[in-house]
Amino acid sequence: MPSRPRLLRAGDLVRFDGRLHTVAALEGTAVRLVDEGQSASVVMLAHLLSSTGFEVVTPASVRTVVPPVGALEGLPARAVERAEWWQRHLVEMLTGRPLDDPHGPVKPEYDPAVWSLRQRELAKAAELAAAGTAVSLTVLQDMRARFEREGVLGLVDPRLRTVSDGTGRTDRRAVEALRKIVDEQTDRSTVSAQVLRRRMERLLAAEHGPGVVPLPSRATFYRLLSAVSSGRHTLGSARTRRSLAKQPDGMFGQLTAARPGEVxxxxxxxxxxxxxxxxxxxxxxxxxxxxxxxxxxxxxxxxxxxxxxxxxxxxxxxxxxxxxxxxxxxxxxxxxxxxxxxxxxxxxxxxxxxxxxxxxxxxxxxxxxxxxxxxxxxxxxxxxxxxxxxxxxxxxxxxxxxxxxxxxxxxxxxxxxxxxxxxxxxxxxxxxxxxxxxxxxxxxxxxxxxxxxxxxxxxxxxxxxxxxxxxxxxxxxxxxxxxxxxxGHVPVALSPDEYIELLPRHWRTINSYGIRINHRTYDSTELNPFRRQPSGMGPDGRSWEVHYDPYDISRVWVRNHRQGGWITAVWRHLRTAPTPMGELVWDHARRILARRGTDPVSEEEIAQAALALLDRASDGPQESAAMPAEPKRGSRRDRKVAARTRTTSAPDRPRTPPDAPESGKDDTGEGADNELADVIPLEIFDARKEAERWW
Missing domain, CATH: 3.30.420.10 (Ribonuclease H-like superfamily/Ribonuclease H)
Incomplete structure (x- = not known):
């Protein structure tokens, strides 16, 4: 792109608001402009420089060219030396001063105030010819235009500035086939490079015929694969490869949240x-x-x-x-x-x-x-x-x-x-x-x-x-x-009632015996006024909204559609089954009994089966001659059900206490001395006695 001047001086020709203007004067932060129709205007300097389409169109002969830093790195040394040679001569021709002395005296033959650009170009061509480097005027003008347009990088042969994709002179059909193989490898298991090479050969044979496309050598294939799969982890971890493939191709977006909880x-x-x-x-x-x-x-x-x-x-x-x-x-x-x-x-x-x-x-x-x-x-x-x-x-x-x-x-x-x-x-x-x-x-x-x-x-x-x-x-x-x-706002914490709102819900009728959910019966004295009464809500107008915790089925909460609030109903078998039990273990126990041919079963049978499951999984391996048909240890499914149930059995969040008689505690004598089993010592192995048994 064209280089910008370091200074904006009086007399410069600028493009502003779609028209050409001449800078008549600079007064502090204001610029006085005169357009082609001799109409004067005053513009703020900051507005002028930031305006869309603003451009200094003063001839390059009076502009100072700033060489970009690092533009020639990585190029051949001979090409860099040639570009720097051209830069010294072009800067001298355009500004009248040497490149290494921008504030020195102006050479008379290249003075922009005296000679036109074409006269200076002819003078430079004559100087180069006298020095033994003949350059035509057309070549000199072309190099000057490239220098003004692209800077010192424009003085380098365009063929040397082309960035290679690493595939060299390999047949384009082979490159495209390998790219397709690498793309397909994203969701597949990691294989060696030789497997990918064979897949490429088969793909080329299928698309173009056997032997039509020349195949790269082994070494060339490895270089080609490295270039095509760069940054894709094709020969590395499959997990990393899939993760990289999920990243967007464009620039990452950014979501800015201005307040807590916004996102x-x-x-x-x-x-x-x-x-x-x-x-x-x-x-x-x-x-x-x-x-x-x-x-x-x-x-x-x-x-x-x-x-x-x-x-x-x-x-x-x-x-x-x-x-x-x-x-x-x-x-x-x-x-x-x-x-x-x-x-x-x-x-x-x-x-x-x-x-x-x-x-x-x-x-x-x-x-x-x-x-x-x-x-x-x-x-x-x-x-x-x-x-x-x-x-x-x-x-x-x-x-x-x-x-x-x-x-x-x-x-x-x-x-x-x-x-x-x-x-x-x-x-x-x-x-x-x-x-x-x-x-x-x-x-x-x-x-x-x-x-x-x-x-x-x-x-x-x-x-x-x-x-x-x-x-x-x-x-x-x-x-x-x-x-x-x-x-400007402070979040308010949830109340215990609001916490209950987040629990799963069912719609159930309140019968004489209470509420039944999944073969479990819940009841409370607070439900007396509503037994066999319609709620006026729900899908049928008769059911009542019931919330329950899948990890603690000992109680449910019934929404009071008449006076508001919640009614806590306790499981009827809570006294006989004091161990906290979840929905998962309850359903699993029902499936076990169903396989035994006892479905439909009673609520109490399911409760006892669920408790037996938890006890068997918690006790670990046991030897029992009385029950040879039962496994010594629960299955993996049993252990997972028991682990999940016990993990979530102790709630640590606020809950509405049940308004019911205190549930019976386990009175199995916790802390009491337990009888120790008889110790049966193992005999010491005696080789002589063992040999006598053989005879």
Missing amino acids: MEIDSTPLDVLVVHDDGTVDTVELTGIVDIATRTLAAAVLRPSTKAVDAALLLARAMTPEPMRPGWADALRMSRSVLPHASLMALDERLAQAAAVPVIVPETIVCDRGKAYISDTFRSACQSLGISFQPAHPDTPTDKPHIEKTLGSVATMFVQHLPGYKGRSTEHRGTDPAAEALWTIHQLQELLQEWIVQWQNRPHAGLRDPLMPGKALTPNEKYAALVAAA
């Missing part, structure tokens, strides 16, 4: 750490988290054996309720000791007096992938009830939610790698026996994770920088305090 992202990922589940099995867990883009706050995170739709829905409630301080946590982790606006928040919710330093954030928009847990009706209805805009990402596009992907990756590197039982991200990075280490239980690990999240909130984040102070990174809590003051 939040949710996702799940398996953690590469072994934990002890409640049934004694050792296995990995899944982490589900939700992060706020504006503050990078990890608002909530839960560990589960596997993520379900209700986990994602309840995660919203955890983000919108205060995180209580746990026994043993440092006092510095309290919200009252942090930079969060604790005083103003306390006026809205007294629970924050004993809360940890994690802000309560109300989501406005949730971005998630298209996993079953997130596109389910349970999660979508939870977003709708809270007034949250539900925004699923594009299919197979992780770049639509990069913040949660990065945050969950940070948990894996900054937290999980420090834990015993860390098994590495692949078998290549795995230790000899990570399961032999002293492992945490899933409940203990959840408590450690909660404490680590509070500390995460006070750690400077590289993505949180003030535009006016880019050298200082803010913590999520500092960013939250700053944005809350700027946004």
Whole structure:
């Protein structure tokens, strides 16, 4: 592009507002212009220089050419030397001064004030001819035009400036065939270069016929493959190759959130750490988290054996309720000791007096992938009830939610790698026996994770920088305090009743015996006025809205359509089945009994079968001669059901206490001395006695 002058002087010819003007005078920050019709005007200098289409069209003979730095790097030395030779002569011809002395005296034969451009070109051609380098006037004018248009790089042979794609003189048909093979390799397993070479040969033979296209040699093929597959990880990790293929081809977009909760992202990922589940099995867990883009706050995170739709829905409630301080946590982790606006928040919710330093954030928009847990009706209805805009990402596009992907990756590197039982991200990075280490239980690990999240909130984040102070990174809590003051609103935490709203719901009639859900009967004295009465709501006008927790089926909540609020109904067999039980284990027990030919079965039979399943999975391997037909240990499905049920059996969120007689506690003599089994010692092996038995 044409070089710009260092100075704008009086007498320069400029193009402004689509017309040619002459600079008549410069007065401070104002420029007086005179157009071709001799009409004068005054324009502010800043407006003139920033106007679209502004151009200095003063002849190049009075312009100073600025050589670009590094424009000739990487070119052949002979071509660079030739371009610099031309630059010295052209600058001298255009300005009248040598290149290395721009403020020196003007050579008389090249003085722009005396001689025209053509006269100076003739003088330079004569000078070069006298020095033994004959250059025609046409060549000199062409080099001068290229120099004015492109600078010193325009003086280099265009053939040397062409960037090679690395394929050289290989037949274009072979190159295109190899590109197609590399594209198809994105979703396939990694193979060697020889396999790709054979695929290319077969593709060329199929498209053009055998022997029609000349094949590159072995060495040439390797160079060709390196050029075609550059940056695509074709011969490397298949996982990395697929990840790179999902990145957009153009420039990355950027979403800027101006207030907490404006945009939040949710996702799940398996953690590469072994934990002890409640049934004694050792296995990995899944982490589900939700992060706020504006503050990078990890608002909530839960560990589960596997993520379900209700986990994602309840995660919203955890983000919108205060995180209580746990026994043993440092006092510095309290919200009252942090930079969060604790005083103003306390006026809205007294629970924050004993809360940890994690802000309560109300989501406005949730971005998630298209996993079953997130596109389910349970999660979508939870977003709708809270007034949250539900925004699923594009299919197979992780770049639509990069913040949660990065945050969950940070948990894996900054937290999980420090834990015993860390098994590495692949078998290549795995230790000899990570399961032999002293492992945490899933409940203990959840408590450690909660404490680590509070500390995460006070750690400077590289993505949180003030535009006016880019050298200082803010913590999520500092960013939250700053944005809350700027946004002009304070989020209000969920109440226990609002928490119940997020639970799954059914429509059921209230009969004389209570409410029946999945062969379970729930009842309460508060239901007496509504038995056999229509609710006036729901699809048929007779059913009542019932919410239940799939991980604790001991009680349900019935919406009181008459006076408002909730009625807590307790499971009828809660006294006989004190072990917390979930929907998953209940359905699994029904399927077991169905296979035995006892379906339909009674509610009590299902309860007893479910309890037997939990006991068998929790007790581990047992030897029993009385029941040879039953397995010594539950199946893998049984153990997974038991692990998930026990993992989620202890609710840690606010709930409305049941207004019913206290459920019976387990009176099996917990803490009492148990009888010890008889010890049967093993005999010492005696080779002589063993030999006598043979005879």
